[in-house]
Amino acid sequence: MATDLPVLTANDFASDQDVRWCPGCGDYSILAQMKKILPTLGVPPDQTVFISGIGCSSRFPYYVNTYGLHSIHGRAPAFATGLKMTRPDLSVWVITGDGDALSIGGNHFIHLMRRNVDLNIVLFNNSIYGLTKGQYSPTSPQGKVTKSTPMGSLDFPLNPISMALAAEATFVARSVDTNIKHLGEILIRAAQHRGTSFVEVYQNCNVFNDGAWDYAKDKAVREQNTVELEHGKPLLFAGGKKGIRLNGFEPEVVEMDGRISQDDLLFHDEKTSSPALAYMLSRLRYPDFPEPIGVFRRVERPTYDYQVNQQVEQAREQRGAGNLQKLITSGDTWTVT
Amino acid sequence: MATDLPVLTANDFASDQDVRWCPGCGDYSILAQMKKILPTLGVPPDQTVFISGIGCSSRFPYYVNTYGLHSIHGRAPAFATGLKMTRPDLSVWVITGDGDALSIGGNHFIHLMRRNVDLNIVLFNNSIYGLTKGQYSPTSPQGKVTKSTPMGSLDFPLNPISMALAAEATFVARSVDTNIKHLGEILIRAAQHRGTSFVEVYQNCNVFNDGAWDYAKDKAVREQNTVELEHGKPLLFAGGKKGIRLNGFEPEVVEMDGRISQDDLLFHDEKTSSPALAYMLSRLRYPDFPEPIGVFRRVERPTYDYQVNQQVEQAREQRGAGNLQKLITSGDTWTVT
Amino acid sequence: MSSSSTSSQRSDFISSGKPRESVNGVTVRLVGDSGDGMQLLGTQLTNVSALSGNDVATFPDFPAEIRAPRGTRAGVSGYQVHFASEEIYTPGDGLDALVAMNPAALVTNLGDLKRSGLLILNSDSFEAKDLKLAKLDQDPRQTGRLKDYRVIEVAMTTLTRGAVEGTGLSVKDADQCKNFFAMGLVFWLYGRDYEPTLRFIESKFKHLPAVAEANRRALTAGWNYGETTEDFVSTYQVAPARLPPGTYKNVMGNQALAWGLMAAAELSGKELFIGAYPITPASDVLHELSRYKHYGVRTFQAEDEIAAVCSAIGTAFGGGMGVTVSSGPGIALKAEGMGLAVMLELPMLILNIQRGGPSTGLPTKTEQADLLMAMFGRNGEAPMPILAARSPADCFDTAIEAWRIATKLMTPVMVLSDGYIANGAEPWRIPDLASLPKIEIRHPEAGTGAEPFKPYLRNENLSRPWAVPGTPGLMHRIGGLEKEDGTGNISYDPQNHQHMVNTRAQKVENAAKFIEPVQVVGDDSGLLVLSWGGTYGACYTATAQARAQGKRVGHAHLRWLNPFPANLGDVLRQYDRVLIPELNTGQLRLLINGRYQVGAVGLNKVQGKPFTVTELVEEIVRLA
């Protein structure tokens, strides 16, 4: 844009509402990063909309001074789709939780992905139901003891990244609440992507599921337990001491002790036309593997909102702007005098 | 079982209701195969239950003389889950359509898979809404012109096999309505699997989407356009004239003209612990690749219903069978005389 | 392509040489196998009748199956057309003529044919196999069952085959033309102009010239057969109706509803968005609207009904005209979303094309049994305005009125239609859109941002500002938790909650200020017949007939079910008795007695079918 925009700061995106999360909740950190990156995107608050479902995480819109819709449980993608189809000019963010997106909202989640509506969806994954005070969620590990599962949960967990990929998502990434630099960068990249950008954020619920992500958060171990994905780069982790190599179709961890060259490692490619590589990466789970953080996949596909509006344009070009009086008077008519 | 069971025939599984599908519909063929294999499973009609949603395909239960529930649109997996949790002794089949399972029912579909309830779900994929007279479905290709999309549909199609795999399914297979031998075998294998067995069947809707699967059905071309998956065998098709080989992570079609040995081909393995291979296979789509039919994946995982009932057993072992009078009289009480 | 004619020029097409008998109106039902093209035949007869200046009303009735088994009773498809030289409001009770293409169609419909009515049969379809498919032991033509009727047997299949010979069609395809043969015969019988149908054939089969030719030939063969055979001694003449002056067009309910939405959008300067999931009998609204992208209409086939309503709310939040349409089971699924819309106080429309319930029910049949769900099918106190269309053409006005109220009061509005209205057709006087009052919408303009914007400040009608994302300085956040009036901030304050509950209710009540008072037709004392929705025509006709029989009867029809018109209580209390006929077990009756306690009684029918005038007259006469 040629016009001079006022320089915005995180404060311009802070609302007047008291933040009501528990002290120590990982949500604060994500909010802080979001408020930090929003001013860098070149979109003013009044052209930004946050839409959420229900859950602790879904309180998010109240805390950013943009337009906001705190909707109903699991359905945020549907509101956002309607909004974006008719208002493609707006910058739309969807904020959701693991229960909101993958339990009650699983269907809207997958249909959002496949349609590739141009918006960004951030899933605060705390592997628990926070707002309803601690039941297991679709991302909780089997055996999780919670209020509703005193003998341990039985449901095999869903992998949000695998799900998004299978649902034909064009941008799929993962970050960690307290890894603020990484998180900020990923949010920016999500915002820049045209199409549905899906970001899973490991978020600590210190009240009902404290420490669930310690392996990926704790400074002491996180280098061992996560591997940062970088486009075109080999999968190296543990400060470069370990790498991931393909053995046929199976990934394996190797020590970079000199016997193996970086060239033998698996190189990350965000842009393969098939999501199979990204899918394989999504299967790397702690403790067997380091868990990838970063962008799993980023490909271009026309967005839903663009195409919808394109069809409107095209119809107008081909048939002229509609004339309703003409339409209702068309076909067989007769006149009574 | 030691007792002599009466020998059952397809007729024992035929109900007294007139079949009401359009003449020529692919559903007839699937029904015929089902009635043929049911007597071979060693489960009498009275211990078999068919549960369906809504759609042409979901009329199925009326036509088999077992217990049957024609439920509501998209929710059959949920009814089946409740039934199977409390009646693990029954043999349960879920019949669904592409709209029923993947549009309105997408959420129940994925949660059924991850839970691995011990039942069989057969998705009649005609890539169209039959019962509501021809709107596009989640498996319709982009650009599909239907009653609701006169300028072509915009939604990128969902891949049922990819979805099932991402949702942690333990048995995933595909067959074709008129490939009756193959279909029969796959249905039997589905029935034999402990856990959720998902079978996608390409089904022709000759009224609203005639010929959608011709490439995989027509005798003349189907060998070229499909590849039959067999555990432990290389991926050969076109009567053995072509094969599929891995180039790094990317599959490619090769001519078996003597320069390439079968050993160079991709060998199918239903049982890899990671679903990444099966996922890759699910991405092979016509016309770029032959489409795999057969079993993509088959792994063992304790079933949901088993574990639920196991917890009941375990609780009883650990704590004794509950005594309700004791429970309600426990804790702090006082007596008024 | 548009073609128009004036009813004064009706007589210049070639007409029959046989004597004409003049009648005021005729009710014909065309029945056959669902593969026989009866719906097409009915639509054409409706169309040419309307074009010839008659008033028309129709009642299509088809099986639930896509292709029900051929020749069986379950496979029978029917289309009833009533055309008359006076204004009519129903598709007619007893049939003057029945055209039956096979035995199953004959026996399932014979009961509705008047004594001495004309019964035209396709005699080629009474083979043993046909009788067996119809579960008949004997040929009904031989049992004396038909003796009360004027039976005319026509070997339609044979005659059609002969007529189309040489067009190159296979026998199977040739047999498909027999509905056009029947059409020609019926057109001859009632002096209908077949030109419009020839044009229709031309455009419909433009890529299949042989089929077009065959159908043309079948049609004229049918016409000529009537003129030639001695079975028919005269034709019937139904003079043009004295409809108010204007240009008319025949419309079906769902089409008129779709067009009404488009008109509402235009009148309010909005673009229309509809989010819907297919369901009978609502899908056609989506289908119709999907064709008008060049009008700025955006249609969204959502993954389910929940996503559909939510997408419409999303649109409303963005300042667009958000609409969703469905039928019973789908509307049930929208309950939670609608509750949110009530809380958000955003304008949007929910259209319910009612069908037979409960549950999946009778998807292709009509019913009025979702009124109380419309009123109360949401958790908590979540009132919304509700109005109902009364006839196919009326859907157009209903849609506009609904949007007018929705935007004026910032509220979701529920519009009720039903399967009978949706698929029925009637002449519609085409309005001059330019002369319709605009729907004024004012979005607040950019704020300074100095103070937080107050999204719940209310105007004199208690409606809040519709501030639209993209407007500088008006950023605000709203949701489903109770909100403080004014600021819209979350509030758990008891008094505020009471205030908001009252305010939302009062706001809906305020709609009564903007809607027409209820009008009575007929007597202002005695018995009042109070109707709503699709039973309008039958109730109007029945009350008129009862008055003609000397009874003191008034008829009031409610377009608005929530709120009721301000004068309704006064009107009700004028009468000794109030009768509320409904196609449910008494839903409006509960609301009327609950509120006005006037001891209204009901005439209730839940059979998937509209009222006949006869059954209404009987009850009215009994009570009046």
Add this chain to the structure above:
Amino acid sequence: MSSSSTSSQRSDFISSGKPRESVNGVTVRLVGDSGDGMQLLGTQLTNVSALSGNDVATFPDFPAEIRAPRGTRAGVSGYQVHFASEEIYTPGDGLDALVAMNPAALVTNLGDLKRSGLLILNSDSFEAKDLKLAKLDQDPRQTGRLKDYRVIEVAMTTLTRGAVEGTGLSVKDADQCKNFFAMGLVFWLYGRDYEPTLRFIESKFKHLPAVAEANRRALTAGWNYGETTEDFVSTYQVAPARLPPGTYKNVMGNQALAWGLMAAAELSGKELFIGAYPITPASDVLHELSRYKHYGVRTFQAEDEIAAVCSAIGTAFGGGMGVTVSSGPGIALKAEGMGLAVMLELPMLILNIQRGGPSTGLPTKTEQADLLMAMFGRNGEAPMPILAARSPADCFDTAIEAWRIATKLMTPVMVLSDGYIANGAEPWRIPDLASLPKIEIRHPEAGTGAEPFKPYLRNENLSRPWAVPGTPGLMHRIGGLEKEDGTGNISYDPQNHQHMVNTRAQKVENAAKFIEPVQVVGDDSGLLVLSWGGTYGACYTATAQARAQGKRVGHAHLRWLNPFPANLGDVLRQYDRVLIPELNTGQLRLLINGRYQVGAVGLNKVQGKPFTVTELVEEIVRLA
């Protein structure tokens, strides 16, 4: 571990040396920050009061946030306990004593304290920062605002720190013990036995011995403080209530509901299945039941509420006891599933623990605004029996009665409770399960298979056979399309549809044969107060008070909302006026006036809070 006592042995624990003042009943509210453990304190006070033979009624009230910001008004959590030497039915209106742990708690609750009421403050929490958090400019202790009350300031934080010194707890942890200090003081004041609480501490903190020790010390320190300080001149003595003989236990509503379901299962020889998706305030039913797997209870945390209701129907189809529980928004989502259950005519229970609405509303607050949704929130004519619990303990009986009717009539049944009942506690006379009447269920036995089984053949109550998969020869297929009576085959026949609609309605009406007639307490003419659900206690108490003031007032309470008891019409017509108090805008009133047209008037409150007796008495006196 179970411990029991008899109320006659109440006096042998160490008691205060100070003078005792005898009172009939006391209402105390304990308020503090939501991190201060007020709910725990309240529960303990309730428990020991019940154990000392008092009748008790409680009203917990906590913020919606998981951890609302400390020290703010939004973060205030409260627990009100009413204990008395006579039978009581409400948690009390005006407070005799208020214990406030911080300024925010003080100012948000002071209004409910009676003049001259006892106000106990934690004086350590009136620092500048505390006042600021509470949005107070001035210290309320210095403004004269407290002059009407008997204020006692206690440096609870300091005293607690002192008491727990040496246990090794950090200051932060030590401060967590101050609720036990307050507890000790309150126990002293009302002569409560702290032994049960010591036992509670022992079991609750068995893995944290230091914390257990600290809490014990804090508790006794509080008790001793009361005994020592001169601020308190006397203690209050509330004698045991004259409750009917039996063994009692204190229960909360959701717990009693869960146990009632288990009892219903046992009485009917079934195993219980509950499918639910978490939602406030219903989740605790799921939580409670998930602990009883050794009772054969299977709990299923479904992916959403739709799956939850469907899983319960699946269970019912299999012959099990299928139940689902939720609150407003979740119940709305179950509408379509419930409609199917009506069509299938399978027995199952839907439990709605109502909360403030509409939409997400006020999740932690109470309301009675889902009655009409329970009645009508489904497409088509889909009636189901509905009954409502009236108090926490009553939930037990309600669950059993619901299942009895569901199985007798083969129908889904809706049970209404609400947030007030769910979280409230009261003494419950523990029933002897063996003496409760069994719930007889007969599943048809194996058929020959010679003729197709008829799943919709009806008995004298119009209920159909519950044939269970696995039974040879009874294979049948059912679904949501309209069914032919008898065979259960799909039927589009108009007369059959009418018949089935009538039959389903009549079947629900038939429940009236098996339910208690409505009983009136008090006068049999004059004013009738008609209540339902959780307002029972307040209405009972208020009508008694009004009669004590010489008014002619009767009180009738409806357990059954659909159908109404057979004698209800006669009862209503006995009175000059009928008053229906409800925590909604008049939902029962609509049903009563709609059906009986008795001109009932309403007292309606929608504030997320129960009625006070005072406001009821006022209205009753005005009308009687």
